[in-house]
Amino acid sequence: MSPVRAPYYTPREVSRHCSISDLWVSYLGRVYDLTPLATEHRGDILLKPIIESAGKDISHWFNEKTGDIKTYIDPQTGCLTPYTPQGRFLHVPPAFPSSDWDTDLGRPWWRDPSYEVGILSSKTRFIRIINTLTSQEQTLEVCSEETVWEILARYLPYNAHAASYTWKYCGAPLRMELTLEENGVQDEDEELEELRMDADAFTCSLHLYYNDDLTEL
Structure with a gap:
């Protein structure tokens, strides 16, 4: 089995974590669990834009090159100002000097690696997994970057003995x-989209052949 690495998540998986008690977002290709941040600052008005974006990708908030909040020149002050069209949020300084702003807040949440839980897939795909022993079939959305081992892990809720099978595609072991x-x-x-064909009608199938070994992961 390949070494353990950061898990990949589909946008659909991220979107399920969309409440203040279970708050995930993605940005710049990574997935973050901001639930501890939301818990710590519960009731803070600056948390509102983050709550409203729960389960969504917020890459448009950030500069891809620097990883920091996008900025612009404020036409009134002529100063470089954070660009927050959805409203100012936690750890973003106010546009004007303020006595209640803590200049020594430390590392802003978007720079804190402790919130990171995985990688956002750049492309997902659907596959059918067919158990030739039981004739059961499951359709899974998987990440294109995942190995077959990692896809097997996704399939475990449907078959705890998935590792006891040989996985094949078109008769060849994977x-x-x-x-x-x-x-x-x-x-x-x-290619199917260019041909205006329904991709769902051409989902590839992986076939599982039982090895007579009740392995559980």
């Missing part, structure tokens, strides 16, 4: 440490 693309399982979504 190398579990490689991605689907690396195994020759091509993602044809873009």
Whole structure:
């Protein structure tokens, strides 16, 4: 099995964490659990834009090169000012000097790696997994960057003994440490879209063949 690495998440998975008690966001390709931040600052009006963005991608808040909040020149003051069209939020300084602003707040939340929980997939795809022993079939949305081992982990809720099967595509065993693309399982979504064909009708299928070994992960 391949070494443990940061998990990949689909945008759909991130979107399920959309409440103040379970608050995830994604930005600049990473996924963050801001629930502890929301708990610590519960009741703070500056938390509102973050709560409203729960479960969403907020990359548009940040400068891709610096990783910091986007800025602009305020036409009234001529000063460089944080660009926050959805409203000022936690750790963003006010536009004008203020006595209640703590200039020694430390590292802003968007720079704090402790909130990071994984990587946002740049492209997801749907696959069908067919158990040839039971004829059961499941359709999963997976990340294109995931190895077959990681896809197997997604499938475990449907079959706790998934590691006891040989995984095959078109009759050929899959190398579990490689991605689907690396195994020759091509993602044809873009091509099908160009041909104006329904990608859901052409979802690729992986077949599981039982090895007579009740392995559980």
